[in-house]
Amino acid sequence: MDNEPKEKIYSTLMAIPRGRVTSYGKVAEYAQLPHGARLVGRILSQLPKDTTLPWHRVLKANGQIAFPPGSAAYTRQKKLLELEDIIIRNGRVKLSAFRWQP
DSSP: OOHHHHHHHHHHHHHSOTTOBEEHHHHHHHTTOTTOHHHHHHHHHTSOTTOOSOGGGEEOTTSBOSSOTTSHHHHHHHHHHHHTTOOEETTEEOHHHHBOOO
16 A cells, blocks of 8 residues: 555644544545545554554544444543543543544
């Protein structure tokens, strides 16, 4: 795969400030990758465990954590978001309160 889309996604991830979230689709849009939400998801799923990229700030379009509730990944993402004072109710973040828009 061409590294350019990956670099664009990484750059967009790094721009998301602490305490803010966005969606897979918006990451793709901001990275200038039209219809690239699935690509964003795939690239994020391939990040190493020790990555410093703020992958946890990316959610489904409805503000929901994409992982199955109760899974290790769900618990990890929820904890990382809560450490940034992001409120999660029933696995969902209120986007009107926490959405990042560059």
